[in-house]
Amino acid sequence: MHDLEAAILARHSTRLFRPNKPVPRQLVDEALELAIHAPSNSNVQPWQVVFTTGPARDRLVKALLAEAQATDPQIPPLPAQFEHYRRDVGKLVYGAMGIARADVAARRLAVLRNWEFFGAPLAGVVCMHRELGHADSLGVGMFLQTFLLALTARGLDSCVQVSIAGYPEIVREQLGISDDMRIMCGVAVGYGVTDFPANTVRSPRNPVSDNVSYLED
Template sequence: MTMAMEQQHHYDLEATIRERHSTRKFHSTPVPRALLMEALSLAQCAPSNSNIQPWHLFIAEGVRRDRLKEALLAECKRAPPTVPLLPEEFKHYRQELGAKVYGSMGIAREDKQGRAVAVMRNWEFFGAPVVAIVCLHQDLGWADAMSVGMYVQTLLLGLTARGLGSCCEVSLAAYPDIIRKELGIPPELVIICGVAIGYTDFDFPANRLRVERAPVEHNVAIIDSD
């Protein structure tokens, strides 16, 4: 074994996968650039169609992150976001998740004001000091979108293994023009989502919530005979 290999970090993959969760409140503690770069370098190992590596990230920290937050909040108040619609048969997933998340925060279903305040925190990146905007070239297709998904998952696991929390935010894509303007994202890149990154505030009730998953049989069919 080489010295370089001995110095590499060793992580329990299964524990990391199970530990990863959506952080909905972060500490303001800055994220060390070295840790962030380690996770980003690991994510580059994700597979992609024809090795295109189609992911593009625009990362905002510090003053630029603050400017983006203020611009998004201002636009939110001026023009409420349009939440991507789900087909009728899938709506119950969003409703069930919302009940659990808001319930853990002590916000009742009929508390419209409380829910509205909680929703606005999406555009504050839940207090995360780092936000990454995930993009894909407009000329690429489903296979390449799958590659971006694998990249993001690898990034999330890399962050989790290094003690960092994260939250994928599809909600940020509701205001692409604001994000393009603030971060200089070219028009040929489609904004897919954001990723909030920072240290998890475990005193926040929603951060202790673990959402159960369906059994394997719900999603997988093993065909082994006629």
Template sequence: MKVSEALSSRRSVRGFLDKPVDLDTLRRVLAFAARAPSGGNVQPWNIVVITGEPKQVLVNAVALKIATGEREFPEYTVYPEALPDPYRTRRFGVGELLYANLGIPRADKAGRLAWFTANFRFFNAPVGLFVHTPTYMGLPQWADLGIYLQSVMLMLREEGLDSCPQECWVTWPETVRRFVPIPDGHLLYTGMSIGYADPDEAANRTNAERAPVDETTTFLGF
């Protein structure tokens, strides 16, 4: 698979087949992804991969908290509070596209909330992945984490697998820490669902548009 093919076919998959993912495949993906660049070769990523009973115990624990109306405090804010355009339009546009594919109108608040909670089942993916990093890491290292995650997702495509990066998991840091070995002094950066995409899942028809190059890029000296 060419890099261009991996990039064009990668998307946030929100419905997975009930098909296990081989451990050797995951090891191979993570070994290649570790070739991602990082400033000073710091490699600030720390990974926990979870499946089977441990994953189900975590999912059940979060489901219970959601059902009882409990909340936890995220360890960082995912989006700026006053996100201006064009970023705000892009963010809400992909959400509306997703719910349109699902047939859940804006007025159906309960339906949208119920769908959102599917995040915390990893969208029924067989594998979950968490990334954590020391709290003293700065913005350059956070950029390194993004490069690493992109490398993971592209390598998953080469193996015929799909994924969904899920920063939403940072809203349950205490519960995640109960079941996932994240050491003190480390921050929960993100989660990710991994598996084989379900071709019949309506949500998987969502393919968000990207801004054209001339909208985001200035060329000088050409």
């Protein structure tokens, strides 16, 4: 039995993986066997995940990179009042990589690494049936977090990536995902490069009281 609190605190987004250090399939399968215990609306178990590795992963990366060099990803913008979170995390991550905000070319190159799954040898795509709704996406999120924690407890690193969902047609075509499925995000899995400064970034959190309130009287 692993320590839950230790896994919660150790999990973080990794943005450079060791491409040649393979991910043991057994560890991923163990994490998945735990993740399916996540709760879901009416026990629908709405998560669908397609993993690619080896040549299939490389083909997906090649197609995504080609598209990312040609067109912008279809990612809805954040509402204005939340935009600062993206800026702040960008500053931390790209700052750790030594990239100044004004250095558009370097930043663009770094952003492109998203569509290489940051070099992770195991690339997952998380989907949900198109006719399911908000309550069901909560179930997908619960599955995903449980999966990430179980991976962390097994010494594996990860990064959830909405950027992968920015090119749904490419993902669909490469992985044979039907139109019934909404592509929600990617998940990169592997062993992080420990001395890559951006991998040591820990994104700050709001104090609990900013996001949670108790009403008693």
